[in-house]
Amino acid sequence: MGLALAGLSAPAGAQGVSDAELIASARQACADRDFNGFMSNFARNTRVQAAFLAPSIEVRSLAAPARIISTVEAARYGNAFAIAMVDYSWVDARTARGRNPADLRLTWTELPDSGQRIDYVRPAARGANRAGAYVFAFRGGCWQLVQDLR
Structure with missing residues (x-):
């Protein structure tokens, strides 16, 4: 099942809250099996992202x-995540x-065993679109980023 989303709203009041509050909110979304909230x-x-990375992330070809192109340890993944939320x-x-x-x-796209895949496209006025995907596995009661497809 696929679901296309653009400009989707975040939880009310999510702007201007602490990292600890965002991490707690993400954990609650996991408990509720609410991937959108997560x-x-x-x-x-990036601090919230670091809390939910698998020990290593497989970088794969889109x-x-x-x-598999490479495997990156979570501590070295840094600012590689291409999706951000700004003003909802x-x-x-x-x-x-x-x-x-x-x-x-x-x-x-929902995957087996409660996993999720997010494909993203940044439409370009000229030239090629920027595209990629991420795979999250549900492990230990929450989602973890396990694959980065480029």
Whole structure:
């Protein structure tokens, strides 16, 4: 089942809250099996993301997902996550701090065992779109980022 999302709202009051509150909110979303709520918190900052990374993230080819390009330890993943939430909209994280963040189109697909895949596209006025995908596995009572497809 796929669901296309663009500019989806985050939980009310999510702007301006502490990292600890965002992490707690993400954990509650996991307990409620609410991936949208989880993702709304995960996309807000790198500290929240770090709390929900698998010990290692497989970087794979978007065109050939079975092909593993590399494996990155969570501690070295850094700011690689391309999706951010700004003013209740999904945007390209590379542009999130600018005056005009670039909107992303997201498609979410539920995977077996409560996993989730998010495909993203940043429409380009000229040239190629920026696209990729992420896979989250449900482990230990919450989702963890396990794959980054580029």
